[in-house]
Amino acid sequence: MSSSVSLNPQAELKRIRDTVKRSRGGVREIRVCCGTGCQARGSMELYEVLRKEAESFKGARIRVKKTGCQGLCEKGAVVTDSAAGYFYCLAKKENARTILERVKEDDEKVSSLLYIDHTTGKPVIYTEDIPFYKKQHRLVLRQSGSTDPEDILDYIAAGGYRSLAKVLGGMSPEKVIEEITSSGLRGRGGGGFPTGRKWRSCRDASGQKKYVICNADEGDPGAFMDRSILEGNPHSILEGMIIGAYAIGAHQGYVYVRDEYPLAVHRLKIAMAQAGEFGLLGYDILNTGFTFNVRTNRGGGAFVCGESTALMASLQGQIGEPRAKYIHTVERGLWDCPTVLNNVETWANVPIIIEMGAEQYAKIGSEGSKGTKIFSVVGKVNNTGLVEVPMGMTIREIVFDICGGVRNDKQFKGVQTGGPSGGCIPARLADLPVDFDSLTEAGSMMGSGGMIVLDEHTCMVDVARYFMSFLRKESCGKCTLCREGTEVMHETLKSICEGRGSKQDIDLLEELGQAMQTGALCALGTSAPNSVLSTLRYFQDEYLEHIRNKRCPAGVCRELVTYSIDPDICKGCGKCKELCPQQAIEGEKKTPHRIRLELCMKCGACLDVCPFGAVGRRSYCDKS
Amino acid sequence: MNQTEIRDIVDEYLEESAQLVPILQDIHRKYGYLPEETLHHVAERLHIPLSRVYSVATFYGAFSLKPRGRHLISLCMGTACHLQGAPRLLHALKDKFKLEDGETSPDERFTLKVVNCLGTCALAPVVVVDGTYFDGMNPDKLLKALRRFE
Numbered sequence: 012m013s014s015s016v017s018l019n020p021q022a023e024l025k026r027i028r029d030t031v032k033r034s035r036g037g038v039r040e041i042r043v044c045c046g047t048g049c050q051a052r053g054s055m056e057l058y059e060v061l062r063k064e065a066e067s068f069k070g071a072r073i074r075v076k077k078t079g080c081q082g083l084c085e086k087g088a089v090v091t092d093s094a095a096g097y098f099y100c101l102a103k104k105e106n107a108r109t110i111l112e113r114v115k116e117d118d119e120k121v122s123s124l125l126y127i128d129h130t131t132g133k134p135v136i137y138t139e140d141i142p143f144y145k146k147q148h149r150l151v152l153r154q155s156g157s158t159d160p161e162d163i164l165d166y167i168a169a170g171g172y173r174s175l176a177k178v179l180g181g182m183s184p185e186k187v188i189e190e191i192t193s194s195g196l197r198g199r200g201g202g203g204f205p206t207g208r209k210w211r212s213c214r215d216a217s218g219q220k221k222y223v224i225c226n227a228d229e230g231d232p233g234a235f236m237d238r239s240i241l242e243g244n245p246h247s248i249l250e251g252m253i254i255g256a257y258a259i260g261a262h263q264g265y266v267y268v269r270d271e272y273p274l275a276v277h278r279l280k281i282a283m284a285q286a287g288e289f290g291l292l293g294y295d296i297l298n299t300g301f302t303f304n305v306r307t308n309r310g311g312g313a314f315v316c317g318e319s320t321a322l323m324a325s326l327q328g329q330i331g332e333p334r335a336k337y338i339h340t341v342e343r344g345l346w347d348c349p350t351v352l353n354n355v356e357t358w359a360n361v362p363i364i365i366e367m368g369a370e371q372y373a374k375i376g377s378e379g380s381k382g383t384k385i386f387s388v389v390g391k392v393n394n395t396g397l398v399e400v401p402m403g404m405t406i407r408e409i410v411f412d413i414c415g416g417v418r419n420d421k422q423f424k425g426v427q428t429g430g431p432s433g434g435c436i437p438a439r440l441a442d443l444p445v446d447f448d449s450l451t452e453a454g455s456m457m458g459s460g461g462m463i464v465l466d467e468h469t470c471m472v473d474v475a476r477y478f479m480s481f482l483r484k485e486s487c488g489k490c491t492l493c494r495e496g497t498e499v500m501h502e503t504l505k506s507i508c509e510g511r512g513s514k515q516d517i518d519l520l521e522e523l524g525q526a527m528q529t530g531a532l533c534a535l536g537t538s539a540p541n542s543v544l545s546t547l548r549y550f551q552d553e554y555l556e557h558i559r560n561k562r563c564p565a566g567v568c569r570e571l572v573t574y575s576i577d578p579d580i581c582k583g584c585g586k587c588k589e590l591c592p593q594q595a596i597e598g599e600k601k602t603p604h605r606i607r608l609e610l611c612m613k614c615g616a617c618l619d620v621c622p623f624g625a626v627g628r629r630s631y632c633d634k635s
Numbered sequence: 636m637n638q639t640e641i642r643d644i645v646d647e648y649l650e651e652s653a654q655l656v657p658i659l660q661d662i663h664r665k666y667g668y669l670p671e672e673t674l675h676h677v678a679e680r681l682h683i684p685l686s687r688v689y690s691v692a693t694f695y696g697a698f699s700l701k702p703r704g705r706h707l708i709s710l711c712m713g714t715a716c717h718l719q720g721a722p723r724l725l726h727a728l729k730d731k732f733k734l735e736d737g738e739t740s741p742d743e744r745f746t747l748k749v750v751n752c753l754g755t756c757a758l759a760p761v762v763v764v765d766g767t768y769f770d771g772m773n774p775d776k777l778l779k780a781l782r783r784f785e
Contacts, residue, residue, distance in 0.1 A: 047753075233756055308657065328656055616774055
């Protein structure tokens with residue numbers, strides 16, 4: 012295509028866009044969510060059946076399309092009808108025929124697949140009327156869910172690579188950096204460092220060779236924002252990286268992707284190949300003389316590699332140990348060359364800022380945190396999924412208005428944000444605006460955007476123990492404070508959970524926590540005590556219950572709970588007796604059963620299987 | 636001698652020496668683990684000490700030096716799964732198949748890998764067996780689901 016290309020990159024891209032739009036105009040799209048969540052619920056099978064069936068509907072101009080994550084993972088597989096705006100959930104391949112037939116029948120909808128609003132109990136027909144979507148501001152995710160991530164033409168038709176053309180067609184690198192700086196964009200990976208300032212330092216650093224890196228080693232458990240962008244809109248990341256490379260003067264980039272995300276790697280590779288074919292990546296991009304190449308590297312499954320210097324060591328083929336950062340990576344990063352490392356979501360924001368202009372972008376969000384943030388809201392919540400909201404929205408709005416509140420109408424206890432490095436925020440602070448600074452002030456952190464909803468049946472000591480157990484395993488072992496500190500903290504928390512704790516343990520945890528915050532080498536170590544210190548700050552009474560009364564109020568800690576059968580409810584069906592791996596349940600058929608506590612290993616199998624709800628779990632240890 | 640000029644020449648070749656991790660990943664994918672002799676081969680071919688190959692092979696969680704069983708169970712221990720009962724699944728697997736994280740059952744039927752998060756929190760607690768997702772698991776359901784993996 013290079014012979015017919017005009018020298019104006021913007022005009023060239025517009026020509027492609029117009030051609031695609033003409034050929035695809037008036038086509039009705041049935042969009043099947045093919046993110047990992049929906050795929051696990053069979054959306055690919057549904058997609059294949061829909062496609063096959065659609066071939067017999069020749070007259071109707073239907074295009075069955077697979078899209079990236081549409082957000083409402085709880086209700087997968089999700090299907091949307093572009094022309095009518097219908098939103099279908101919990102769809103299966105058996106529904107394919109009905110969906111297509113209704114399209115033909117004058118826009119009739121499939122009632123059985125509509126979303127049911129659990130507060131009103133009534134079905135909701137259109138996507139935009141579903142509370143989950145109503146209050147969101149989908150900016151980075153706007154195309155995930157409407158475009159096919161494996162088709163670059165879809166991305167271009169939706170305005171993709173327009174920002175790149177604008178930059179290469181007449182913005183100087185300085186102007187680009189200025190634009191990013193004044194947009195107020197801060198790194199979405201956790202640190203919240205101003206992106207523009209990072210780019211500026213790297214541009215100014217001496218050295219002929221420079222690098223850009225996309226950190227897609229999303230390691231926080233309970234967080235899947237980056238995966239969804241990679242899977243749903245990989246081109247937006249590439250576009251951001253090319254713009255960033257142009258701004259700092261780099262010609263080589265890397266995407267370091269988590270090994271557990273095979274679909275993300277697959278789609279990213281397709282995107283890179285397609286962008287190369289269209290002259291948008293590689294040598295002489297859009298005939299402007301600018302050259303930039305990208306490689307993908309799969310991570311080795313080490314959490315610490317999310318830390319920038321550890322990630323760079325890993326890219327160099329070494330073990331992922333961080334180094335002290337008295338020399339910044341923007342000056343000496345990968346191979347000791349000036350390097351800009353940004354997170355997936357940060358890169359995906361870049362084309363948006365260029366397109367809408369820094370001034371407009373800075374109108375979204377709060378005083379110190381501009382733009383939107385994507386959260387994966389998981390745990391004891393009704394609508395688990397991916398939400399994108401303006402910075403500064405309150406926890407209450409996110410958990411209750413968007414995600415439908417706590418599951419099974421249990422009491423809301425708080426949220427945990429920021430993954431293992433973050434902390435817990437209690438329910439009484441639910442009106443706290445969610446942005447970089449207010450979360451840090453409350454003793455937690457934004458992190459990459461995981462938000463775990465906790466309810467009355469969540470034990471806060473157990474949560475702290477869980478994260479410490481995670482960090483203990485993931486600590487690289489280079490510095491003593493982190494290596495030994497996480498180990499001792501985990502042992503201490505474990506003994507509290509098992510009813511062996513003492514009052515001095517709390518002092519030990521606090522002292523050790525402060526020492527680690529001050530003295531550990533990298534962010535993994537300095538933030539490791541956050542979950543412990545924040546739970547001690549807001550939920551100390553729970554620790555004391557475990558220590559003084561050997562009681563787990565939430566009924567979680569295995570050593571401190573007792574299972575029993577209520578003889579008034581038990582019908583003597585025998586299901587629990589049959590299942591119990593310890594043969595600890597006795598009783599004749601049709602008479603109330605009993606658990607022999609001396610044999611019970613507290614696996615909870617009886618509780619799961621009882622059809623009458625006769626098995627209970629009490630929050631103290633009863634040895635009798 | 637101009638230091639900057641020399642640095643620029645060396646810099647051109649930096650990226651070529653970094654392929655140890657991807658090489659081991661490919662070997663791991665082919666055999667399901669890293670057999671000892673492959674580590675010797677890699678060290679020889681790349682002209683690097685065996686100790687460096689070994690340090691990388693043992694640092695990253697994605698690598699295993701032991702052969703895998705016939706089926707791979709990935710048990711998600713992400714936060715959402717943990718809150719919704721994943722530790723009980725782990726207990727059940729330990730109990731029934733004598734499985735520990737990273738270990739293979741004595742009959743070589745299963746290898747268990749406890750993973751940090753699969754990012755499919757809506758399915759919690761989730762277990763993946765040979766690529767098939769099992770969502771909303773409890774110990775009983777999991778043991779039943781495993782029956783078809785012989």
